Amino acid sequence: MSASEQTNWQSVHDEVLRRIHTREWKPGDQIPKEVELAEQLGCARATVNRALRELAAEGFLDRRRKAGTRVATHPVRRAKLDIPVIRLEIEGRGQKYGYGLLLTERRTPTPEICANLGVSAKSDMLHISSLHLADGKPYMFEERWVSIDTVPEIVDADLSKISANEWLVLHAPYTKGDISFSAVLASELEAKILRTHAGAPLFLMERTTWENDAGITSARLLFAPGYRMHSAI
Amino acid sequence: MSASEQTNWQSVHDEVLRRIHTREWKPGDQIPKEVELAEQLGCARATVNRALRELAAEGFLDRRRKAGTRVATHPVRRAKLDIPVIRLEIEGRGQKYGYGLLLTERRTPTPEICANLGVSAKSDMLHISSLHLADGKPYMFEERWVSIDTVPEIVDADLSKISANEWLVLHAPYTKGDISFSAVLASELEAKILRTHAGAPLFLMERTTWENDAGITSARLLFAPGYRMHSAI
Numbered sequence: 001m002s003a004s005e006q007t008n009w010q011s012v013h014d015e016v017l018r019r020i021h022t023r024e025w026k027p028g029d030q031i032p033k034e035v036e037l038a039e040q041l042g043c044a045r046a047t048v049n050r051a052l053r054e055l056a057a058e059g060f061l062d063r064r065r066k067a068g069t070r071v072a073t074h075p076v077r078r079a080k081l082d083i084p085v086i087r088l089e090i091e092g093r094g095q096k097y098g099y100g101l102l103l104t105e106r107r108t109p110t111p112e113i114c115a116n117l118g119v120s121a122k123s124d125m126l127h128i129s130s131l132h133l134a135d136g137k138p139y140m141f142e143e144r145w146v147s148i149d150t151v152p153e154i155v156d157a158d159l160s161k162i163s164a165n166e167w168l169v170l171h172a173p174y175t176k177g178d179i180s181f182s183a184v185l186a187s188e189l190e191a192k193i194l195r196t197h198a199g200a201p202l203f204l205m206e207r208t209t210w211e212n213d214a215g216i217t218s219a220r221l222l223f224a225p226g227y228r229m230h231s232a233i
Numbered sequence: 234m235s236a237s238e239q240t241n242w243q244s245v246h247d248e249v250l251r252r253i254h255t256r257e258w259k260p261g262d263q264i265p266k267e268v269e270l271a272e273q274l275g276c277a278r279a280t281v282n283r284a285l286r287e288l289a290a291e292g293f294l295d296r297r298r299k300a301g302t303r304v305a306t307h308p309v310r311r312a313k314l315d316i317p318v319i320r321l322e323i324e325g326r327g328q329k330y331g332y333g334l335l336l337t338e339r340r341t342p343t344p345e346i347c348a349n350l351g352v353s354a355k356s357d358m359l360h361i362s363s364l365h366l367a368d369g370k371p372y373m374f375e376e377r378w379v380s381i382d383t384v385p386e387i388v389d390a391d392l393s394k395i396s397a398n399e400w401l402v403l404h405a406p407y408t409k410g411d412i413s414f415s416a417v418l419a420s421e422l423e424a425k426i427l428r429t430h431a432g433a434p435l436f437l438m439e440r441t442t443w444e445n446d447a448g449i450t451s452a453r454l455l456f457a458p459g460y461r462m463h464s465a466i
Binding site for chain 1: 315
């Protein structure tokens with residue numbers, strides 16, 4: 001896309017947003033048709049379409065095939081969270097990345113892991129625990145199960161040199177994933193690994209990914225006390 | 234956009250993703266130019282452009298003006314979080330929404346709030362505490378500061394009937410916002426309000442919004458134990 005095209009849909013976007021903000025167009029109002037707007041603003045219909053799609057994605061507009069486009073009555077704002085490889089997240093903070101493999105074993109998965117991944121417990125999985133460090137301090141404790149059926153190559157990976165997190169990103173791209181965030185208390189073991197005290201508040205990220213319908217991995221990422229996930233809205 | 238156009242860029246998207254997943258195009262590889270891809274796939278260049286933009290937004294491609302488009306070496310996956318009005322979040326779970334205003338007062342903002350909003354402490358702000366309930370049980374405790382300079386109409390709002398969260402969404406749309414997530418322990422007061430025990434792990438969402446450069450509001454949203462924020466990646 002050229003710079004001028006970019007400016008163009010962006011300026012339509014801003015003009016529509018101005019009308020919403022000044023309440024020239026009120027919540028629930030139907031807005032003019034794309035062709036009318038294109039004529040008013042002196043641009044191509046495709047440019048208006050691009051701007052309106054963006055505004056709908058941002059939650060300012062409701063677009064319905066038959067009912068037309070309306071100003072959202074209760075805009076749902078959408079935050080975009082970047083989920084990088086942990087090494088890059090730490091390096092991006094200007095800190096030195098460290099990594100230690102704590103455990104790797106083939107084992108029958110727990111019923112909870114089978115349920116997460118939607119698989120039966122017939123096959124062993126790879127169970128991996130590791131610690132990620134920032135400037136030598138515990139940053140995140142990763143406990144992960146990887147399906148050997150879906151990703152057989154993982155058994156040959158040297159997970160003492162590369163984290164399962166990074167290996168999977170490079171070798172087992174997923175087509176579908178679930179992520180959830182919550183607050184939990186550190187157990188005795190988790191506290192010991194993260195060098196804090198039992199009962200400390202920990203930010204927990206749980207991720208499960210699939211390649212089509214085949215479960216790849218289910219991971220529990222526990223961040224050391226003080227961790228804050230941040231985004232623009 | 235018509236249904237056939239939708240299918241079209243979506244199928245280009247899926248074909249490019251297939252080539253990345255099968256490693257026909259490997260991490261770091263430069264991919265063919267848009268015109269070449271359009272010719273290969275028998276579609277308009279604009280369709281290829283739309284698909285590649287989507288794949289870049291999803292983190293599969295790196296697009297650089299001069300270096301061309303490459304397969305991302307370390308794909309940063311992006312999770313989209315929907316941030317609805319709390320009432321709609323609760324009703325969307327099929328639960329009955331309840332709301333109680335705990336406190337509203339004009340007060341000099343704390344230095345922390347001034348720093349968050351980028352304002353000086355010269356003017357009073359509205360300080361509001363309220364509790365949101367799901368099926369009669371505490372769901373989220375909201376503590377919020379609203380700039381009367383930026384949103385003077387808030388002093389006339391009946392915040393015992395409509396939550397500041399919902400009033401602001403309807404009357405003070407923002408152009409810029411910050412959001413962060415962390416895990417904290419419940420204080421004695423917070424535990425009492427959320428009907429839990431001091432030291433329980435709570436999910437904390439902090440939000441600050443601006444209309445252009447004027448600070449609107451800074452809020453601390455504390456969710457009752459057990460809260461999980463969920464998204465697809």
